[in-house]
């Protein structure tokens with residue numbers, strides 16, 4: 001059993017300016033993580049909801065990146081103005097915010113193209129023999 005109903009990991013990774021993959025907290029302020037922590041506390045959601053700093057979550061091209069476990073909800077391009085909405089809609093309401101959701105097919109693509117729905121789905125492949 002999970003110790004938390006929602007464990008929110010907020011990427012606060014920094015990279016050098018101009019890095020090909022960018023990073024989620026270029027200014028190094030941890031402002032997004034601090035906003036989540038403050039909002040969770042303000043609403044009295046502790047101890048069952050926790051917001052933690054995370055290193056690179058390997059979805060950099062979609063950052064700033066946030067993942068919520070155990071639900072496995074990945075949000076990208078999360079801004080400070082989204083924090084209250086994520087708490088209201090997803091953490092409290094159980095609803096996915098489609099405008100922030102990183103689709104499963106895009107995870108681990110390094111910002112690339114959508115993967116086929118199944119690795120054994122050969123219908124999309126062209127027979128070249």
Ligand code: FES
Pocket residue numbers: 011012013014022023024025055056057058059060061063064065
């Ligand atoms: S730098 Fe945030 S996901 Fe990689």
